Amino acid sequence: MPSTERKTRTIRLGYVARVEGEVALQLTMRGGRVSDLKLKIFEPPRFFEAFLRGRESREVPDLVARICGICPVAYQMSAVHALEAMFGVSVDPAVRMLRRLYYCGEWIESHALHVHMLAAPDFLGCESIFTMAERNREAVERGLRIKKTGNAIVALLGGRSVHPVGTCVGGFTRAPRRQELAALREDLKRARDDVLECLKWVAGFDLPDRSGDIEFVSLRHPDEYPMNEGRIVSSKGIDAPADSFDELFEEHQVSYSNALHAKVRGRGAYFVGPLARVNLNFDRLGAEVASAAADTGIPWPNSNPYTSIVARAVEMLYAVHEALRIIDAYDPPGTPHADFSPRAATGRAITEAPRGALYHFYETDDAGLIRRARIVPPTSQNQAQIEADLRGLAPQLLDRTHAEATRMCEMAIRNYDPCISCSTHFLRLRIERE
Amino acid sequence: MDIGQGLIRVIGVGSPLGDDAAGLEAARELAKSPPAGCEIIVADRPGVGLIELMDGAGTVILIDAASFGSPPATIHDLDLSDIDAVDGGFFSSHDLGLVATLNLARTLGRAPSRGRIIAIEDAACSNPSFEGISPAMREGIENAVLRVREWVARLAGPISSG
Numbered sequence: 001m002p003s004t005e006r007k008t009r010t011i012r013l014g015y016v017a018r019v020e021g022e023v024a025l026q027l028t029m030r031g032g033r034v035s036d037l038k039l040k041i042f043e044p045p046r047f048f049e050a051f052l053r054g055r056e057s058r059e060v061p062d063l064v065a066r067i068c069g070i071c072p073v074a075y076q077m078s079a080v081h082a083l084e085a086m087f088g089v090s091v092d093p094a095v096r097m098l099r100r101l102y103y104c105g106e107w108i109e110s111h112a113l114h115v116h117m118l119a120a121p122d123f124l125g126c127e128s129i130f131t132m133a134e135r136n137r138e139a140v141e142r143g144l145r146i147k148k149t150g151n152a153i154v155a156l157l158g159g160r161s162v163h164p165v166g167t168c169v170g171g172f173t174r175a176p177r178r179q180e181l182a183a184l185r186e187d188l189k190r191a192r193d194d195v196l197e198c199l200k201w202v203a204g205f206d207l208p209d210r211s212g213d214i215e216f217v218s219l220r221h222p223d224e225y226p227m228n229e230g231r232i233v234s235s236k237g238i239d240a241p242a243d244s245f246d247e248l249f250e251e252h253q254v255s256y257s258n259a260l261h262a263k264v265r266g267r268g269a270y271f272v273g274p275l276a277r278v279n280l281n282f283d284r285l286g287a288e289v290a291s292a293a294a295d296t297g298i299p300w301p302n303s304n305p306y307t308s309i310v311a312r313a314v315e316m317l318y319a320v321h322e323a324l325r326i327i328d329a330y331d332p333p334g335t336p337h338a339d340f341s342p343r344a345a346t347g348r349a350i351t352e353a354p355r356g357a358l359y360h361f362y363e364t365d366d367a368g369l370i371r372r373a374r375i376v377p378p379t380s381q382n383q384a385q386i387e388a389d390l391r392g393l394a395p396q397l398l399d400r401t402h403a404e405a406t407r408m409c410e411m412a413i414r415n416y417d418p419c420i421s422c423s424t425h426f427l428r429l430r431i432e433r434e
Numbered sequence: 435m436d437i438g439q440g441l442i443r444v445i446g447v448g449s450p451l452g453d454d455a456a457g458l459e460a461a462r463e464l465a466k467s468p469p470a471g472c473e474i475i476v477a478d479r480p481g482v483g484l485i486e487l488m489d490g491a492g493t494v495i496l497i498d499a500a501s502f503g504s505p506p507a508t509i510h511d512l513d514l515s516d517i518d519a520v521d522g523g524f525f526s527s528h529d530l531g532l533v534a535t536l537n538l539a540r541t542l543g544r545a546p547s548r549g550r551i552i553a554i555e556d557a558a559c560s561n562p563s564f565e566g567i568s569p570a571m572r573e574g575i576e577n578a579v580l581r582v583r584e585w586v587a588r589l590a591g592p593i594s595s596g
Contacts, residue, residue, distance in 0.1 A: 113482075117530070130534075130537055133541040133542055137542055144482060144485065147482065151483065160478060162478055162481075
């Protein structure tokens with residue numbers, strides 16, 4: 001059918017009924033304009049909020065680690081920071097650095113997986129990781145090596161790399177010995193070279209340019225690249241304490257998604273994740289990483305969502321440098337975790353998950369049992385921005401084939417690093433024409 | 435770790451949740467009295483890390499729960515070279531699933547030269563609970579352990595070039 005006769009075109013990207021990360025997309029265009037666009041997320045984080053009610057505070061880190069198979073550290077970190085604030089717990093400075101190292105491990109493994117296995121095939125015109133492995137075996141091997149290095153950090157501090165259990169309110173159940181951390185050095189040094197190669201590689205991709213008027217949001221720390229602490233800042237002027245999340249942002253329900261949409265109060269959609277962090281914290285990357293990021297030739301800050309893959313590589317490089325720095329300076333804490341006395345309180349915390357800011361709120365009773373919990377994951381915060389990106393992209397899809405339209409929608413969504421179960425099942429596309 | 439071409443590596447994969455732990459449990463059972471010349475690994479959701487776990491082993495036997503629509507606890511006994519014909523069945527909520535990882539290993543030239551997949555029917559993930567393994571799956575695990583022991587006996591020894 002000639003394109004001029006297409007009055008309405010509906011694009012549906014199917015979804016998979018698995019445990020986490022189920023996403024579908026429905027996009028309808030009428031007369032060249034978007035008449036309907038729905039990103040349907042079926043992931044049910046509120047289920048966990050209900051699980052948590054009545055549980056002891058000390059159980060929370062293990063329970064929330066189950067929310068995501070790729071970023072359990074982030075869920076644990078936001079939880080322990082909120083609960084420690086509520087119970088007046090001060091952690092040992094060495095524990096604080098171990099937490100930072102733990103987060104480095106998660107960023108490395110999560111970003112390595114996304115960059116090499118999920119996003120790169122899009123930019124290289126490969127159908128999948130398998131096609132890419134046939135054409136560019138070394139890049140895939142490099143991704144596996146980098147990911148393994150991140151896994152090893154998480155496994156050492158968390159007891160295991162998947163759904164780790166080593167974190168507790170007040171610190172860790174066990175602090176590693178100096179030589180255990182030192183054993184990671186060689187792999188991290190190799191990873192540093194690998195990530196530098198990776199950064200040059202992704203910066204050389206043909207990145208579509210869809211720069212826009214986007215509000216980027218992340219934490220910002222006085223001295224460090226943000227992971228566990230900081231103020232909330234944005235590219236449109238927000239600069240507020242982390243516990244003011246509810247005053248700054250509002251969540252609202254949409255009929256077609258199980259995840260709440262979020263927006264900046266009085267404004268609209270916003271963008272969290274690696275690109276937001278790099279944009280708002282470039283001066284916290286350190287000279288070496290900032291120099292490597294500048295050498296890519298990509299200007300920072302950058303409002304093109306397709307540069308997210310490069311921002312992810314920049315953060316991998318930062319995380320490897322930071323992990324080495326922490327390991328070299330490590331002096332084991334006197335005790336792996338501080339004691340605490342649960343009490344009736346409310347508290348909140350934000351930490352920077354691989355995919356962006358992760359907000360937790362808790363209320364406990366006199367015995368320290370959880371009365372209420374609220375968790376706002378980065379994926380749900382990004383939903384409205386993803387839809388905005390797809391609206392902007394939609395006019396280009398009208399005359400594309402099914403395969404091209406699918407690939408373009410997938411790429412736009414993957415800029416935000418959806419989990420693998422989403423990404424690998426964005427394969428079924430149905431187009432209806434009236 | 436390289437244990438030599440003549441040895442067999444048995445890897446049980448799965449998650450601790452309900453019957454999806456079948457592969458892990460079978461490997462733990464085997465580890466109590468491992469067959470001679472056999473290394474047993476319990477791999478909790480290894481994802482692409484499975485490639486590394488297989489590195490250096492000439493023969494690998496994988497044990498996992500899977501859903502192909504058969505009666506609960508049915509044993510599906512597959513040759514590693516048959517994975518092209520496997521459509522779905524194995525679960526993975528994150529990271530690459532078993533078949534995808536094996537395909538990636540093969541593409542990278544890192545797949546073992548021979549092996550089996552012993553899949554225990556999980557009846558469409560019918561018991562995704564924290565209550566442990568169902569009685570039906572217990573039976574499936576016992577049968578899988580017996581099947582692995584049979585295969586180890588048949589596969590033990592040098593690999594033929596043909």
